[in-house]
Amino acid sequence: MGRVEGKVALVTGGASGIGAATVRRLAEEGAAVVAADIQDDKGETLAKDLAGEGLRVAYRHCDVTSLAELEETVASTVSEFGGLDVLHNNAASTGGGYVADIDPEVWRQSLAVMLDAVFFGCKAGIPAMLERGGGSIINTSSVAGFYGEMLSAPYATAKAGVLNLTRTVAIEYGRQGIRCNAICPGAVDTPLLALIHQVSPRTPAEMADMHALGRCLEPREIANVVLFLASDESSAMTGASLVVDGGLTAGTRITGFPQAGGGAYR
Template identity: 55%
Template sequence: MGRLDDRVALVTGASGGIGMATMRRLAAEGAAVVGTDVVDESGEKLVAELSEGGARAVYQHCDVGSLDDVTAAVERAVSEFGRIDVLFNNAATSTGGYIPDLDPEGWDTSLRVMLTAAMYGMKAAIPHMAAQGGGSIVSTSSIYGVVASPGNAPYCTAKAGLINLTRTAAVEWGRKNIRVNAICPGVVETPMYDSVLGIGLKTHEEISAMHALGRTIRPEEIANLVLFLASDESSAITGQAIVVDGGLISDCNLTGVPPA
């Protein structure tokens, strides 16, 4: 028996990193999974792999910045598998620069993909969840939703807004047995992290040393938390923004005393 037997999960940003790891983890626990992305080749390859392994899995092209696309993805989950129990808002993008230099179009895209898209997902999924008796919505925020970084205003702003969208949805829909939570990952080993290393200001070793655990985070470790929040094991948890960062933002070492 899997922890998500007879449940249906939709994952945005399913073609890489956290999304791909989560698709595998939820399917391994018995969920039917609908993966969505704009990178179709990787998403279709993943779904074929899962299907060959016996999972119920389908892929849908979806630009999360489009309400029509997001609604169509939710409706695909319902038409294909009969319901939607888990929505994982995970798609992300990255742009930046100092605030006076920001490109307004890049700003709009960042907020649309990482904040407005989550609202679209909730808008489309909540009526189904309420009608069927409940569900779990999980969104990928970031430690940059609770702390700041120079040159990262679009990302930080979108991720901070996502945390309060999560809280608002949780208090609106808790009495319909719909739980809504956010995960705030730290430095996860994904293609987006590779782009950070590409800037060249810090090495992987230097970044790892900033963590209390002395290492960065694996996508599978975030997927484990998504699974927990999707399952009945987290039945009393809603409206939370849970940091998973290996102790990165816990450390403000002003004295220079080394760790044990």
């Protein structure tokens, strides 16, 4: 018996990185999963590969900046698999720069993908979950939801907004069986992080040193937390912002002393 056996899940940004790892983990643990994304080749390949392993996975093209596309994707998930129990609002893309230099169109587009879309996902998904008597919504925020970050105003602003949207959904729908939690990852080895490495003055090794664990994280390690939140094992949790960051934000780093055993934490 899998940990989410019999549940139906929809994962946005499901073709790549954390989303793709989540699609796999949920399916491995017994869910029927729809991966929604705009990278159709990647999404189709993922669904085909996982179906080849005997897992129940389908891919849908869905631009999350469109409420109509999200509603259509929820409807097709319900008609193919019989309902919706788990929604992972996870897609992201962002522009950035120093605040005074950010083009307003870049700001709007970034917020559309990372904040409006989380609202759209909830708006489209909640009625389907209510039909099933409840469900679990997991929104991907970031440690950047708690802190400012250089050249990342649209990202940090959207991710902070996701945390309060999460809390609000949690308090509005708790008695109807819908739980809503956010995850806040540290640096995870995905194509998004590869883009950051291309422009950041920090080397990958320096970035790894910023985490108490001395390394960046793997998508599967984040997917395992989403799986927990999707499953009934987390039945007492709603409205939470779960930090999954390998200790990135655990310390202030003011003193600069090395770890026990000598590892850097800077």
